[in-house]
Amino acid sequence: MADLFSMKNRVVLLTGASRGLGRDMALTLAAAGATVLCAGRTVKELESTARAIARKGGKAQVVPIDITDEAQVREQVEAVVRRHRRIDVLVNNAGIIYREAIVDTPTDTFRKAIETDLTGQFVMAREVGRHMLARKYGRIVNISSVMAILGRASVAGYVAAKHGLVGLTKNLAAEFGPHVTANAIAPGYIRTELNVPLQQNAAFNAMLEQRTAAHRWGKPEDLRGPLLLLSSDAGAYMTGHTLVVDGGLTTILA
Numbered sequence: 001m002a003d004l005f006s007m008k009n010r011v012v013l014l015t016g017a018s019r020g021l022g023r024d025m026a027l028t029l030a031a032a033g034a035t036v037l038c039a040g041r042t043v044k045e046l047e048s049t050a051r052a053i054a055r056k057g058g059k060a061q062v063v064p065i066d067i068t069d070e071a072q073v074r075e076q077v078e079a080v081v082r083r084h085r086r087i088d089v090l091v092n093n094a095g096i097i098y099r100e101a102i103v104d105t106p107t108d109t110f111r112k113a114i115e116t117d118l119t120g121q122f123v124m125a126r127e128v129g130r131h132m133l134a135r136k137y138g139r140i141v142n143i144s145s146v147m148a149i150l151g152r153a154s155v156a157g158y159v160a161a162k163h164g165l166v167g168l169t170k171n172l173a174a175e176f177g178p179h180v181t182a183n184a185i186a187p188g189y190i191r192t193e194l195n196v197p198l199q200q201n202a203a204f205n206a207m208l209e210q211r212t213a214a215h216r217w218g219k220p221e222d223l224r225g226p227l228l229l230l231s232s233d234a235g236a237y238m239t240g241h242t243l244v245v246d247g248g249l250t251t252i253l254a
């Protein structure tokens with residue numbers, strides 16, 4: 001049964017691999033046998049992820065990409081395909097957040113969130129997808145959020161982009177079948193640099209523990225199973241789906 005989730009001989013391009021959820025995802029996919037191409041802007045941190053993978057006997061390479069730089073995305077995807085001959089899996093994990101009331105938010109700030117959390121994923125999926133379609137194989141996994149289901153004050157750009165990413169995932173599924181699947185994961189709250197202000201907020205912590213059936217924050221390792229399902233052949237008949245991994249946050253009324 002372990003073979004069902006095997007990533008052996010798979011080449012994975014993973015954005016946001018430098019820290020947080022992406023770093024754990026990179027280690028998970030490498031441990032399952034994949035060669036992980038660690039993408040992001042901060043090369044030093046990406047190298048640290050790649051070294052951690054190598055220390056465990058896995059295969060990794062650093063690919064500097066700013067997903068908001070279209071020319072760079074195109075260039076790097078072409079370079080990866082030249083070097084590795086293929087990209088089997090794209091994990092669109094990179095993301096940012098800003099926290100500001102709508103009435104105080106400059107348009108450029110909102111635009112930046114959409115650029116990084118939605119347009120960048122579109123460009124990555126288009127450039128990698130073209131190549132997957134030609135090869136007749138591919139898995140695209142977009143990392144959305146429970147903020148694709150709920151709204152929340154002060155994070156309008158993030159909420160709008162994450163809702164959009166669920167829609168984009170459905171459209172990728174519609175256009176990229178039958179050999180390329182596209183799915184999303186919508187994680188609940190998982191401690192990373194992205195949500196330090198919430199981790200430090202006692203009222204938020206109490207609310208989260210009470211509202212989740214799991215009574216706790218998520219951990220990066222909570223995403224390992226869902227990620228492998230959607231990245232491997234185990235999820236071959238799933239496409240256009242958003243898998244919510246939130247300890248019950250959006251399914252129970254507590």
Ligand SMILES: NC(=O)c1ccc[n+]([C@@H]2O[C@H](COP(=O)([O-])OP(=O)(O)OC[C@H]3O[C@@H](n4cnc5c(N)ncnc54)[C@H](OP(=O)(O)O)[C@@H]3O)[C@@H](O)[C@H]2O)c1
Pocket residue numbers: 015016017018019020021022039040041042043045065066067068093094095096116143144145146186187188189190191192193194195
């Ligand atoms: N943590 C949570 O509770 C949670 C919940 C739901 C969804 N998510 C989603 O999960 C993903 C990862 O979040 P995280 O919590 O791990 O955040 P994080 O610790 O802040 O990491 C974000 C990653 O995205 C990369 N990144 C940001 N802008 C980029 C750009 N323009 N080009 C390339 N890479 C870029 C960052 O690397 P560089 O800055 O070096 O480029 C970093 O590796 C995000 O999409 C986030 O929205 C997180």
